[in-house]
Amino acid sequence: LDMQQFICNMPKAELHVHLEGTLEPELSFALxxxxxIPLEYDTPEQLVAAYDFHDLPSFLKIYYAGMNVLQxxxxxxxxxxxYLAKAASENIVYVELFFDPQAHTCRGVSFExxxxxxxxxxxxxxxKLGIRSQLIMCFLRELSAESAMEHLKLAMPYLPWLVGVGxxxxEQDNPPAKFAAVFEYARALDLKLTMHCDVNQQNTLTHxxxxxxxxxxxxxxxxxxxxxxPALLASIKQKQLGLTVCPVSNRFVAQSLTSNEIRQMLEHDLLVTINSDDPAYFRAYLNDNFLALQKEGHFSAQDIVxxxxxxxNVAWLKDTEISQYL
Ligand code: ADE
Ligand code: ZN
Structure with a gap:
């Protein structure tokens, strides 16, 4: 079995991809x-060569600097x-997309x-492409809970366009509890809730x-x-929570594809999923994430399936919609 063919041809879903993390250098230059808007580099190649990150803060610095061209x-x-065209070309048929409105409103771009x-x-x-997608609005955790709440209120006229908040x-010194009221409000609006707990961050077990x-x-x-x-593991299993893991992102942020951990998740019957996170920056879309993981961890075709x-199964769709994909 040719694993590359197998992975590429399979209809897939992606649940953890930041729209602003799909900004390709060529589009940066065009915009x-x-x-x-002046750029610090002369060519897209020079821009990519300057992608120098080794942890979450060093990645975020480059990620936010890249967004200024979006006006x-x-x-x-x-x-x-x-992004959706690229995803469709990888046989992704369903996507849940994150976006970071605060990273744009702070530059004077309106929420609308x-x-x-x-x-x-x-x-x-x-x-035109037959790819379905839903939108998740993320809050930036280093900003205040008040700012998050203001943005949730800005989103009120557009609630039908959102499936959830993230x-x-x-993460440093910005625990989930800081946003408890905002997320409670979002839940009351019938939005789904998710949060990042990235690999090896400070106090991650508490988070x-x-x-x-x-x-x-x-x-x-x-x-x-x-x-x-073990208590967290048992709770995640009991609640049947999905975990959106991003192997190539983990290699940049935590120096590991986390293939051993993903193997353990499968052994524990956790609902682990594979995702690209910020594919334009990490230079790997979803198929490349699966391929790198499969190669390193020798995952079987059954594991991939x-x-x-x-x-x-953990997508924020109705059961009847999910069953059409399975
Ligand atoms: N924003 C965009 N990508 C992110 C990541 N991998 N972790 C936290 N915040 C992000
Ligand atoms: Zn992410």
């Missing part, structure tokens, strides 16, 4: 020219369209501009515990360190 509705449309551009591209991609960015017990999330993004605590099925 910089269009919007008259107009059509820019958000193009970003979203390009951001979400309208994204939404129009989602509609066009579904019609929490991302710098995972807060996600489970205090916030009562519907999923955890990453969450790999839960393997270190299990992880792909897990993604559909």
């Amino acid at each position: 910089a020219t269009k919007n008259n 107009q509705e059509e820019d958000f449309y193009q970003l979203t369209w390009d 501009t951001i979400i309208t551009g994204i939404h129009k591209a989602q509609l066009d991609a579904e019609q 929490l991302d960015s710098n 995972i515990k807060q996600c489970l017990d205090d916030i009562q999330v519907d999923r955890i993004d990453h969450g790999v360190n839960a393997l270190q605590d 299990t992880m792909v099925k897990n993604a559909f």
Whole structure:
């Protein structure tokens, strides 16, 4: 069995991808020219060569610097369209997309501009490419809970365009509990809840515990360190929570593809899924994540199928919709 063919040809779902993390250097340059924004580099190749990250803060610095070129509705449309076209070409049939509105409103871009551009591209991609997608609004955890709440209120006119809310960015000293009121409010609006607990962050076991017990999330993004605590493991299993793991991202942020941990998750029957996180920065879309993982961890075709099925099963779709994919 040719594993590359097998992985590429399988219809897949992606549940953990940051829209702003799909900004390819070529589009950066095109938008910089269009919007008259100076870039520090002369070519897309030079920009990629400057992608020098080894942990979460060093990645986030480059990620936020890259976003300044996103200014107009059509820019958000193009970003979203390009990712969804790339995803469709990888046989991804369903996506849940994160976006970071606070990273744009702080630069004077309106919430309406951001979400309208994204939404129009989602509609066009579904019609023209047959790829379905839903949007998850993330809050930046180093910003205040008040700012998060303001953005949730900005989203009120667009609630039908959102499936859930998430929490991302710098985890240090920014525990889930800081946002308990915001997430409680979001739940009351019928939004699904997820939060990042990235690999090997400070106090990560406490953060995972807060996600489970205090916030009562519907999923955890990453969450790999839960393997270190039997009580957390048991709770994740009992709640049948999905874990959205991102191997190539982990290699950059934590110097490991975490293939051993992903193997352990499968052995524990956890609902582990494979995702690309920020594919334009980590230079690996979903198929490359599966391939790198399979190679390093010698995963079987059955293991791959299990992880792909897990993604559909923990997707924020109705059961009747999920069963059409399985
Ligand atoms: N924002 C974009 N990518 C992220 C990641 N991998 N972790 C936390 N915040 C992020
Ligand atoms: Zn992420």
